[in-house]
Amino acid sequence: MSSIIDALLASGRKGGVASLAIAAALGAVTAIDYVSTNGFFIALPALALAFVGVGVLLLVFGNPEDGEFKLKERSPLDPAFEDRLVNTPKPYFVCTDCRCICEIGQCDECGKGSNTVPIHDDEDLRLARTAMS
Numbered sequence: 001m002s003s004i005i006d007a008l009l010a011s012g013r014k015g016g017v018a019s020l021a022i023a024a025a026l027g028a029v030t031a032i033d034y035v036s037t038n039g040f041f042i043a044l045p046a047l048a049l050a051f052v053g054v055g056v057l058l059l060v061f062g063n064p065e066d067g068e069f070k071l072k073e074r075s076p077l078d079p080a081f082e083d084r085l086v087n088t089p090k091p092y093f094v095c096t097d098c099r100c101i102c103e104i105g106q107c108d109e110c111g112k113g114s115n116t117v118p119i120h121d122d123e124d125l126r127l128a129r130t131a132m133s
């Protein structure tokens, strides 16, 4: 059983899709069982839910490039970028996604405004650092 889970985890998003398919199949078996015998084996829906959980996790976090299950891990802030954060005259904006300093509230690199935070003082800078680490 755990080797099936391992194989699914190792195949990233594809594993997620497979996992949801298994969950759907188990759900169907449960439904057929219930309709035909007016009862069902309780482990089946429980197992189906477990596969739904694994499937959703894989779809969200599964990395399609290297096919590995891993949470996004951020590298520590570049010291040169830290210096720029401290030395750039305020106010300015920082894109916490691209880690770049922007003049307006829209990132020059990714074009998004949702990840840019305004830096007015040291407290803003502290919060932005936290968001980037």
Ligand SMILES: [Zn+2]
Pocket: 095, 096, 097, 098, 099, 107, 108, 109, 110, 111, 112, 115
């Ligand atoms: Zn950006």
